[in-house]
Amino acid sequence: MAFSSFGSLLAAAAVAALLFIITGAVYRVYFSRNSHIPGPKLAALTYLYQSYYDIYPYQGQWLFHQIELHKQYGPVVRVGPDEIHIDNPDFYNEFAGTSKQRRDKSATWYWFSDMDQTIGLSAFATLDHDRHAHLRSAMNGFFAKRKVQELEDRVKVHVKKMTSRLLEYKATGELVNLLSLASALTLDVISEYSFGKSVDCLDTRDLGAPLRAQLESGVQLHPVARQFRLIIRAMLRGMAYASAKFGIPKEFRKFDDMVADLTDPAYQKAMQEGEGKSATETSIVEAMYHSKILSPAEKTQLRIRAEAGNLVGAGTETTARTLAVGLFYVLNDPDIHSRLLAEIRTFMPTANSDIPSVVELTKLPYLTACLHETTRIAHGVAGRLVRISPDKDLFCNNVRTPKGSTFSVSHYIQHTNPKIFPEPFAFKPDRFLGEKSGEAFRYLVAFGKGPRMCLGMNLAWSEMCLSLVALIGGVDMELVGTTVEDVTVRREYFLGLFPKESKGIRARVNGLQK
Numbered sequence: 284m285a286f287s288s289f290g291s292l293l294a295a296a297a298v299a300a301l302l303f304i305i306t307g308a309v310y311r312v313y314f315s316r317n318s319h320i321p322g323p324k325l326a327a328l329t330y331l332y333q334s335y336y337d338i339y340p341y342q343g344q345w346l347f348h349q350i351e352l353h354k355q356y357g358p359v360v361r362v363g364p365d366e367i368h369i370d371n372p373d374f375y376n377e378f379a380g381t382s383k384q385r386r387d388k389s390a391t392w393y394w395f396s397d398m399d400q401t402i403g404l405s406a407f408a409t410l411d412h413d414r415h416a417h418l419r420s421a422m423n424g425f426f427a428k429r430k431v432q433e434l435e436d437r438v439k440v441h442v443k444k445m446t447s448r449l450l451e452y453k454a455t456g457e458l459v460n461l462l463s464l465a466s467a468l469t470l471d472v473i474s475e476y477s478f479g480k481s482v483d484c485l486d487t488r489d490l491g492a493p494l495r496a497q498l499e500s501g502v503q504l505h506p507v508a509r510q511f512r513l514i515i516r517a518m519l520r521g522m523a524y525a526s527a528k529f530g531i532p533k534e535f536r537k538f539d540d541m542v543a544d545l546t547d548p549a550y551q552k553a554m555q556e557g558e559g560k561s562a563t564e565t566s567i568v569e570a571m572y573h574s575k576i577l578s579p580a581e582k583t584q585l586r587i588r589a590e591a592g593n594l595v596g597a598g599t600e601t602t603a604r605t606l607a608v609g610l611f612y613v614l615n616d617p618d619i620h621s622r623l624l625a626e627i628r629t630f631m632p633t634a635n636s637d638i639p640s641v642v643e644l645t646k647l648p649y650l651t652a653c654l655h656e657t658t659r660i661a662h663g664v665a666g667r668l669v670r671i672s673p674d675k676d677l678f679c680n681n682v683r684t685p686k687g688s689t690f691s692v693s694h695y696i697q698h699t700n701p702k703i704f705p706e707p708f709a710f711k712p713d714r715f716l717g718e719k720s721g722e723a724f725r726y727l728v729a730f731g732k733g734p735r736m737c738l739g740m741n742l743a744w745s746e747m748c749l750s751l752v753a754l755i756g757g758v759d760m761e762l763v764g765t766t767v768e769d770v771t772v773r774r775e776y777f778l779g780l781f782p783k784e785s786k787g788i789r790a791r792v793n794g795l796q797k
């Protein structure tokens with residue numbers, strides 16, 4: 284008798300659980316705040332729908348699936364239980380917000396937010412609009428145009444080293460991988476900017492390949508961590524604990540450990556300098572330590588380390604990929620190459636001449652157009668950018684995005700819109716020249732807009748501009764066994780990755796440029 288009543292109790296509990304799940308599912312799909320938005324029912328039901336394209340059986344394919352969804356459902360699509368994706372270039376400013384139009388970030392997407400580990404305490408990972416603005420204001424000055432110009436000679440030192448390094452390939456006859464070279468440069472520059480000391484990848488034989496591999500495999504964790512947020516957060520915390528307590532498993536924490544090792548001396552130096560130092564700081568660690576905006580709790584070594592780590596993550600592959608893709612397209616088209624070289628020669632008469640300043644180079648219209656077109660076609664940030672409007676509903680194509688809901692846009696989709704950028708997969712710098720260029724400029728958003736736009740835009744521009752001029756003006760090289768496919772984004776992990784089977788952007792160096 285007791286057995287049978289226990290059995291009935293179990294059965295009743297199972298029925299109740301099932302009813303709960305079914306009711307929850309029906310509510311999610313048909314009655315929740317996003318139920319009026321068109322999209323696949325499965326996506327409305329569970330984020331596992333995204334994982335199918337992001338993790339298994341497909342990998343890094345969600346971006347491309349979104350394009351298909353827009354073809355089927357229109358410009359506003361429900362792509363998750365609480366996520367809406369928007370493909371309407373005229374909506375971009377609404378998406379980005381302003382200092383007064385608040386835009387939070389979503390905890391689902393920014394799974395690492397608030398963690399002591401990784402970059403969780405950085406401004407980038409801060410969900411709340413106002414708190415983000417406060418933390419970011421302590422770094423704005425260091426990345427402002429004037430400060431980047433002031434520190435331009437530092438970038439030039441690395442660019443010159445890169446050029447010399449490239450010329451060494453002539454002597455050995457070995458092919459150079461231009462993406463590895465560009466990544467070495469950007470890592471060297473951003474580490475010096477962040478910590479006051481470069482990691483000097485350009486001095487290593489493999490151009491810092493292990494460090495790059497860490498960064499590339501790190502980004503591939505994101506879709507998994509978004510889906511299994513709690514598990515991955517717990518694992519990372521556990522690893523940090525195990526690493527601190529037993530010194531293992533360090534393998535998984537190389538990047539964090541490297542950032543910690545680099546932050547420490549810069550932080551100690553700032554501490555020794557004491558409070559109230561004037562604004563002549565030479566690293567972001569120092570600038571933040573001496574910031575008058577941040578409170579002592581916001582200046583702890585742990586938090587400053589998160590900011591510095593984020594800068595290394597954000598400032599390396601984005602810029603390196605963009606630069607390498609730009610180099611590919613220029614070298615791949617003899618007309619573009621000779622037109623650009625002729626223009627560079629007006630400011631840099633020989634391969635051995637000094638590299639002009641970015642301010643001077645801004646006067647070269649074709650170079651500037653090549654750089655704009657490069658940022659469009661390279662997709663430095665290919666994945667969707669995600670926001671929440673906490674105070675107000677937003678409207679796009681008469682569809683309401685409820686306040687509090689997560690919504691996203693994708694630069695890749697905007698930059699390959701054929702109505703704005705005809706023949707979007709062709710490299711055409713001329714679209715950024717002349718009277719008809721207004722439209723292209725209006726919709727070019729490579730660095731984002733609004734309060735959360737790229738912090739490192741001026742630095743990235745300076746690195747790319749000086750490098751393109753130094754390499755095209757200084758080195759005679761040709762592509763070998765590299766096609767457009769090798770620079771085409773085929774996998775998206777926020778960064779746009781090239782095909783797995785690609786052998787890289789390879790070039791032969793013939794010597795100094797004529």
Ligand code: HEM
Nearest residue numbers: 407597598601602605663664668730731735737738739743
């Ligand atoms: C071509 C190169 C680059 C591109 C295309 C690019 C693009 C972007 C984009 C689109 C965002 C906005 C992300 C979002 O809305 O969530 C962003 C944010 C950011 N970028 Fe860049 N970036 C580049 C280079 C750099 C460099 C060199 C740095 C180093 C300082 C950097 C640092 C950052 C930081 C710190 C953020 C977060 C800003 C915030 O949340 O306030 N980026 N970048």
